[in-house]
Amino acid sequence: MGRPKNFDPDVAVAQAMETFWTKGYAGTSPADLAEATGVGKGSLYHTFGSKRELFGKALDRYGEGGSAMTEAFLNEPGTAKERIRAYLMRLIEIDLSLPAPRGCLAANTALELGATDPEAMRAVQRMTDATIRLFTERIRKGQRDGDVAKEVDAEAQAHFLMNTVVGLRVMTQTHDAPVLHRIIDTAVAGL
Amino acid sequence: MGRPKNFDPDVAVAQAMETFWTKGYAGTSPADLAEATGVGKGSLYHTFGSKRELFGKALDRYGEGGSAMTEAFLNEPGTAKERIRAYLMRLIEIDLSLPAPRGCLAANTALELGATDPEAMRAVQRMTDATIRLFTERIRKGQRDGDVAKEVDAEAQAHFLMNTVVGLRVMTQTHDAPVLHRIIDTAVAGL
DNA sequence: CTAATTTTTGACCTCAAGTTCAAGAACAAT
């Protein structure tokens, strides 16, 4: 009972995520969030408690979406090297197609809140660990399929690829597609 | 003539740089800068004009310091691979020895101001290009010395290494030394 | 010593961020 919400909290979280992603945590004001979601400030506070809590939900949602997209992409037909390369290419392609590249919410958060917000860091780490696991599994599958050499240390490669992804999402801010493509080609050479 | 400054602007810039590096651009208030430099807010504004201008000087100074340290490190005796590996190791070692890792001021700036400050981006790009050039030269020297294969594309490797550096400076926030070391070893495997 | 010049200091100003709250609106149950 009681008056029904006239917005969907999940949708609002998704819209908030987009805003945080584009403008950063500190750079996003309650007014921005109200505009992005179409919900009054008061209502947002009533529903989510605080800006930080809303951000937490947005981070979680980002992790879910990212995981799903990574998993889907890696598991399309092809060799491990092909799929991983295609995944990296896709990542920068999306970012470069935006009016202004915004990198990776997780990486952005790590840098912006790293020193001051341990819980945000844990959320970021959960996401990177999930991605690393997906990479590891895909490489192991490649080894079973015979398209990746048995000697390759799947976990080491996965960590390394994660590092490359993070780097790319920053380099997107300052470098153009050809440079980024060559970086990707160099990075997957070890597979 | 006139009253003499009772602080050294160069020193103040260096102190401001440390503060921006640790707390980020937006996260650093004029009051923080006054405390870090020991100079009154009014005096800082009198000397530097605005927070943004002071930040510009701090960025430049960071670039100079970084370049000098990179060049010095790469040119110590050893093979290209050894020196580059040592350089990467040193970078994360410094960062991990701090109470809280703060990454790379240039990378942090790229993410924080990427969308909104083209001039800061140009400064960042000047720095990364300088580093890439140093990597390229060191790899070419390795090829002349015979410790790097002639077939290696020095520029592609240099861009790739730059990307790895950027990635590492973010990963430092969430991962520990052994993982980072393995990433470095994987990254320099192509040399 | 006076004048001219430059720096320092700290009070002051404006504006927006982040949040709270009182009043009213929309529902379900009785």
Next chain:
DNA sequence: ATTGTTCTTGAACTTGAGGTCAAAAATTAG
């Protein structure tokens, strides 16, 4: 229709950021 409950709205509050300014202090030239 009334009650109890939950949601919405917009005003209002507090705090600190970023910056300005007038007055005092420190210097050199004459």
